[in-house]
Amino acid sequence: MEPLKIPATSNTPEVDFDFDQNRFCLKGESHPEDVTAFYQPVMDPLEAHLGNLGDGTCEFVLEFIYFNSSSAKIVMTLMDLIDEAAEAGATVNVKWVYDPEDDNMLELGEEFGEDLEHAKFELVAQESE
Template identity: 40%
Template sequence: MDNRLYIPASPDTPEVDFDFEACHLRLRGESYPESAVAFYHDILERTRAFLEGCKDTEIQVTIELKYFNSSSTKMLFNLVDMLNYSIVRGNHIRLNWIHDEDDETILEFGQELAEDFPDIDFRSLPTQAL
């Protein structure tokens, strides 16, 4: 398996920078591809393969999306669910949810993820805090 998955941002897809060797996964930008399933398929498969090889590993995830549509919401939920499942293998997941301080929609989705997956070390950080 390659140690990195990098996909540059486009006008309707986020930058994906998953450095598997460093155990840091990052999504940044906007996500409203015509087919979220097609765009996220390889991302989810590569992440699943990475997580299957992790045991007692510290994994940092940074999600900094300024906008995402409803089909991307499902894919993000699937990604976080996959991360949460890896906790049973002793992994520690720290998820940095970065949002614009004034964007209630993004903030609320992050809060829902934190409630749905309480075992993840979830940190909601306003953009200005960086």
């Protein structure tokens, strides 16, 4: 499958999905006017790909600066897809990258990580530049 690359905007995250390498990254802010219009073309191919992953390995890197409640629902859906793939036999590693000065994003990462039963979840503090 062709890679899916969408550059970040002021209200949508960068999407960098490399289906051949099984590496999926979302990075930036997420508060699009129409969450469904932005995320549906991202989530549909990902869901199909994860459904066919079998016992393969994949990695997700989630590096949000901010997301609104509508985007949080998408992240919950993503976590469900990730956990389903892991439960079906895939090795799924999730890295939640956060600014060490952003307690809110750390707490959100901890909450999302607790919901995963089968995938490996890791909180990663950004290194200062």
